[in-house]
Amino acid sequence: MIKQSLIREILEGYPLPRLGVHGVGHWGRVLENGLRLSEETGAKKEVVALFSVFHDARRENEDTDPGHGRRGADLARRLRAEHMALSDEDFDLLVTACVHHTDGRTKGDVTVQTCWDADRLDLWRVLIVPDEAYLCTSAAKDESMQEWARPRSLSEHVPSFVREEWLVGLDELEA
Ligand SMILES: [Fe+2]
Numbered sequence: 001m002i003k004q005s006l007i008r009e010i011l012e013g014y015p016l017p018r019l020g021v022h023g024v025g026h027w028g029r030v031l032e033n034g035l036r037l038s039e040e041t042g043a044k045k046e047v048v049a050l051f052s053v054f055h056d057a058r059r060e061n062e063d064t065d066p067g068h069g070r071r072g073a074d075l076a077r078r079l080r081a082e083h084m085a086l087s088d089e090d091f092d093l094l095v096t097a098c099v100h101h102t103d104g105r106t107k108g109d110v111t112v113q114t115c116w117d118a119d120r121l122d123l124w125r126v127l128i129v130p131d132e133a134y135l136c137t138s139a140a141k142d143e144s145m146q147e148w149a150r151p152r153s154l155s156e157h158v159p160s161f162v163r164e165e166w167l168v169g170l171d172e173l174e175a
């Protein structure tokens, strides 16, 4: 779903530790959260997957970093022709999800809502309990979903595809 060639392009300009708190482990968990939520919400999985790797892709620090969502969306725009086969409508959803992911909004298209919830269900890693008021979908508020996501976030679990597919051959460049 997310090819290594895309990950390589994204990581080329990623200035923070690859396995840091906003790095590839987080992207992988957001991807898995998002796909799981999509089963319930009916979100467009390709958009959710692309959100997971772009939304924090152009952070410049691990703190608040205003504007990083927009920078991630700008990167997606630059890589679109070569790496994405999204309709204009779906690409707009990706941009909206990236640009506004830190605004605390909860209203919007269900695909955008699913992206935001996928990210917010990985807040435990920074010792923040996801606030129900900022979760958009009933799927994300569901106790069993949270029980699944919480330990993965707290332990900063790195999904196997991150090392076995995304980072293969990149070890020598690892920050
Ligand atoms: Fe972010």
Ligand SMILES: [Fe+2]
Binding pocket: 022, 026, 055, 056, 119
């Ligand atoms: Fe994030």
